[in-house]
Amino acid sequence: MKIGVFVCHCGSNIEGTVDTAAVARASLEFPEVAHAEDVMYSCSEPGQEAIIEAVRSKGLDGVVVASCTPRMHEPTFRRAVERAGLNRYMLEMANIREHVSWIGKNREANTNKSADLVRIAVEKLRRNRPLTPKRFDITRRVLVIGGGVAGIQAALDCADGGMEVVLVEKTSSIGGKMAKLDKTFPTVDCSSCILGPKMVDVAQHPNITLYACAEVEEIGGYVGNFTVKVRRKATYVDWVKCTGCGACMEKCPSKKSHDSFNEGLGGAPAINIPFPQAIPKKAVIDPAFCRQFVKGKCGVCAKICPTKAIDYSMRDEVVEEKVGAIVAATGFDLFDHSKYGEYGGGRYPDVITSLQYERMLSASGPTGGHVKRPSDGREPRSVVFIQCVGSRDKSVDRPYCSGFCCMYTAKQAILTKDHIPDSQSTVFYMDIRSPGKLYDEFTRRAMEEYGARYVRGRVAMITPKGRKLLVRGADTLLGTQVEVEADLVVLAVGAEAAKGSPHLAEKLRISYDKYGFFMESHPKLRPVETNTAGVYLAGCAQGPKDIPSSVGQGSAAASKVLGLFSKAQLESDPQISQVNLARCVGCAKCESTCPFGAIHMIDFRGQPKAEVIETVCQGCGICAVTCPQGAVQLEHFTDNQILAEVDALCRF
Amino acid sequence: MPVLAGRELRIVGFLCNWCSYGGADTAGVGRFTQPTDLRIIRVPCSGRIDPLFVVKALLGGADGVLVSGCHPRDCHYASGNFYARRRLEVLKGMLPVLGFEPGRFEYTWVSASEGQRWQQVVTRFTEQIHALGPSPARDILAPRRGLASGKGGDSARA
Ligand code: SF4
Ligand code: SF4
Numbered sequence: 001m002k003i004g005v006f007v008c009h010c011g012s013n014i015e016g017t018v019d020t021a022a023v024a025r026a027s028l029e030f031p032e033v034a035h036a037e038d039v040m041y042s043c044s045e046p047g048q049e050a051i052i053e054a055v056r057s058k059g060l061d062g063v064v065v066a067s068c069t070p071r072m073h074e075p076t077f078r079r080a081v082e083r084a085g086l087n088r089y090m091l092e093m094a095n096i097r098e099h100v101s102w103i104g105k106n107r108e109a110n111t112n113k114s115a116d117l118v119r120i121a122v123e124k125l126r127r128n129r130p131l132t133p134k135r136f137d138i139t140r141r142v143l144v145i146g147g148g149v150a151g152i153q154a155a156l157d158c159a160d161g162g163m164e165v166v167l168v169e170k171t172s173s174i175g176g177k178m179a180k181l182d183k184t185f186p187t188v189d190c191s192s193c194i195l196g197p198k199m200v201d202v203a204q205h206p207n208i209t210l211y212a213c214a215e216v217e218e219i220g221g222y223v224g225n226f227t228v229k230v231r232r233k234a235t236y237v238d239w240v241k242c243t244g245c246g247a248c249m250e251k252c253p254s255k256k257s258h259d260s261f262n263e264g265l266g267g268a269p270a271i272n273i274p275f276p277q278a279i280p281k282k283a284v285i286d287p288a289f290c291r292q293f294v295k296g297k298c299g300v301c302a303k304i305c306p307t308k309a310i311d312y313s314m315r316d317e318v319v320e321e322k323v324g325a326i327v328a329a330t331g332f333d334l335f336d337h338s339k340y341g342e343y344g345g346g347r348y349p350d351v352i353t354s355l356q357y358e359r360m361l362s363a364s365g366p367t368g369g370h371v372k373r374p375s376d377g378r379e380p381r382s383v384v385f386i387q388c389v390g391s392r393d394k395s396v397d398r399p400y401c402s403g404f405c406c407m408y409t410a411k412q413a414i415l416t417k418d419h420i421p422d423s424q425s426t427v428f429y430m431d432i433r434s435p436g437k438l439y440d441e442f443t444r445r446a447m448e449e450y451g452a453r454y455v456r457g458r459v460a461m462i463t464p465k466g467r468k469l470l471v472r473g474a475d476t477l478l479g480t481q482v483e484v485e486a487d488l489v490v491l492a493v494g495a496e497a498a499k500g501s502p503h504l505a506e507k508l509r510i511s512y513d514k515y516g517f518f519m520e521s522h523p524k525l526r527p528v529e530t531n532t533a534g535v536y537l538a539g540c541a542q543g544p545k546d547i548p549s550s551v552g553q554g555s556a557a558a559s560k561v562l563g564l565f566s567k568a569q570l571e572s573d574p575q576i577s578q579v580n581l582a583r584c585v586g587c588a589k590c591e592s593t594c595p596f597g598a599i600h601m602i603d604f605r606g607q608p609k610a611e612v613i614e615t616v617c618q619g620c621g622i623c624a625v626t627c628p629q630g631a632v633q634l635e636h637f638t639d640n641q642i643l644a645e646v647d648a649l650c651r652f
Numbered sequence: 653m654p655v656l657a658g659r660e661l662r663i664v665g666f667l668c669n670w671c672s673y674g675g676a677d678t679a680g681v682g683r684f685t686q687p688t689d690l691r692i693i694r695v696p697c698s699g700r701i702d703p704l705f706v707v708k709a710l711l712g713g714a715d716g717v718l719v720s721g722c723h724p725r726d727c728h729y730a731s732g733n734f735y736a737r738r739r740l741e742v743l744k745g746m747l748p749v750l751g752f753e754p755g756r757f758e759y760t761w762v763s764a765s766e767g768q769r770w771q772q773v774v775t776r777f778t779e780q781i782h783a784l785g786p787s788p789a790r791d792i793l794a795p796r797r798g799l800a801s802g803k804g805g806d807s808a809r810a
């Protein structure tokens with residue numbers, strides 16, 4: 001075998017702390033290395049051409065590129081060696097940037113370590129063999145999890161692209177957090193006027209199947225061929241018969257159910273349609289508050305329902321769907337402000353969250369669009385907004401910026417003035433972050449045109465003072481203490497990952513960060529992909545986002561799905577397990593260990609033997625460790641390859 | 653090339669591609685400075701790590717072996733790290749029998765987003781190995797090294 005080694009400078013990224021020429025010289029001493037050179041930027045066009053040229057002129061059989069992480073450019077270099085006429089799997093990479101030059105300053109140690117890493121790669125490559133991918137069919141249907149604005153956009157774009165879409169929403173209506181908003185920044189147009197038509201489009205689109213009150217229970221399979229089990233929760237109302245007339249809601253004697261659409265501001269009947277524009281507009285019984293369930297007698301809704309849709313004996317139902325791609329758009333939750341004891345969270349009725357305030361501003365909200373103090377129903381004159389509640393605060397483990405709170409606070413200050421012209425808003429802020437189009441102009445309008453008073457500083461304490469609240473804080477620009485008497489305090493609560501996202505991530509086999517947000521495949525270049533092929537991200541599930549970004553990412557995810565589905569067939573990664581039939585004793589240990597059911601037992605000349613189903617195998621290699629005979633070997637990660645790498649490292 | 657005499661020890665790391673290798677990448681991107689002793693061997697999943705690889709490394713003269721995978725319940729391959737945990741825990745108990753200080757081998761869980769955590773893991777483990785000093789296996793096995801590193805054919809795949 002003739003191996004070529006290419007050591008990348010990566011400009012000064014690597015060359016700055018690694019003597020790449022010395023690494024190339026050292027490489028020439030390694031077994032079967034026939035050519036070694038250092039290259040300025042190996043991933044650039046001239047860099048790739050240099051590789052191709054060397055492969056051709058020197059008759060190389062394999063290539064080692066010592067550069068950045070293979071998680072970044074392995075596909076790039078695989079294509080390059082393929083263009084040079086080699087099998088694309090005759091490539092190995094040595095990660096001398098992320099794992100060497102960027103973490104150590106000592107040039108000698110770094111150079112030495114880089115040579116070691118090249119040596120491992122050479123030893124591995126010597127035992128590589130050409131591999132050919134298999135082709136397999138795909139199911140051209142997509143599952144979208146989450147019916148907020150990001151999920152709605154992804155679903156509509158996929159459906160318009162001709163794909164069948166299954167949209168699964170946990171609550172009884174799509175719309176997500178956006179549906180709860182009164183107005184949106186920076187245009188102050190009404191949220192439901194722009195979202196409503198999209199929701200209707202979802203309901204009417206022939207390509208979209210909507211499961212509301214449903215949750216994804218189980219996901220199996222792999223890109224192109226996922227099998228998804230969806231639990232449709234019992235609503236105790238037959239949605240085929242229910243016309244959404246709402247008669248039941250009026251007559252229901254129990255009005256104490258948690259009104260989650262109105263953020264708990266009002267009570268809701270035990271049988272409920274969350275809001276007038278709900279899609280689907282169907283009633284759902286909350287059995288925790290329904291007298292029929294709690295006391296065993298009532299049945300008012302069943303009596304009154306004109307279409308006889310009520311069914312107290314309904315049970316959860318699990319449906320199975322086959323899809324080829326999945327978009328996770330599960331959104332976010334709001335920070336629980338009761339963690340800030342000093343703000344009286346949960347104790348003072350007139351300290352509310354921004355989303356509660358939003359419901360209060362909304363004409364379809366619990367107060368009919370009138371701003372009222374929860375304690376006594378009076379109109380507030382002095383409203384204090386406190387920003388960064390659960391954002392940019394290490395002490396509550398939320399060091400990140402939630403991104404949209406500055407803007408919605410400005411919007412709410414503007415709307416407050418609109419609703420109560422003789423009111424005064426005061427905003428306590430840390431920094432104003434308004435980087436979107438027309439955003440900074442908007443916050444300025446809140447101050448200049450609407451007279452909101454902006455105080456830079458944190459609030460230390462809120463205490464009751466008669467019927468008012470005394471807000472005490474610092475003005476860090478003036479260096480003074482400030483006290484504001486407030487009738488109403490609105491906390492700009494930050495965003496956090498939706499509860500249960502780690503649980504869903506597990507089912508999707510995708511990663512999440514330490515706060516529970518789903519991880520994209522690359523923070524800059526693959527922002528909607530995940531590391532699991534066929535699973536994409538949209539909206540706040542990936543990190544806090546405002547509406548335009550969520551919509552943008554929803555469309556981006558859809559375009560990825562459409563791109564994936566535009567191929568007639570997909571190629572499977574051939575780095576999968578192989579069974580050596582001569583060694584296999586048919587014990588079936590591998591079959592029971594494989595998490596993907598990729599191994600089945602076959603009859604080979606009257607004897608049981610294991611066989612790997614090539615398109616199902618994900619290449620984890622768990623079976624290889626399990627097999628007592630060493631009969632299963634994972635291509636390009638064989639025992640011999642890994643041991644050769646170990647060996648290469650242990651020489652001294 | 654020899655390890656930098658007196659300054660570096662030989663530490664072999666086995667890292668799963670999806671979480672810990674990604675975490676080590678994140679640490680690099682974030683320029684979280686680390687000791688240079690560790691060399692990483694990439695494997696698809698911590699469940700691919702045969703405890704015998706660890707033993708082989710230690711017998712071969714490595715001064716320390718670090719294994720790192722995805723956090724339990726956060727595995728690209730669903731359950732690979734659970735297999736890994738079981739196997740590596742058994743291995744840990746067996747090392748003293750083989751004559752190695754248990755501190756020469758550790759396994760950890762680091763996710764792709766935890767660059768800083770990876771920096772801490774590497775730094776702490778490297779310090780631990782330096783405290784233990786060079787592996788006793790080196791002196792015993794060094795003369796026989798020539799045999800172990802012989803020609804590598806893939807005999808398992810006959
Ligand atoms: S574990 Fe090994 S020997 Fe047993 S059936 Fe699987 S391949 Fe054959
Ligand atoms: S490598 Fe083995 S355990 Fe992993 S998916 Fe393939 S057959 Fe299953």
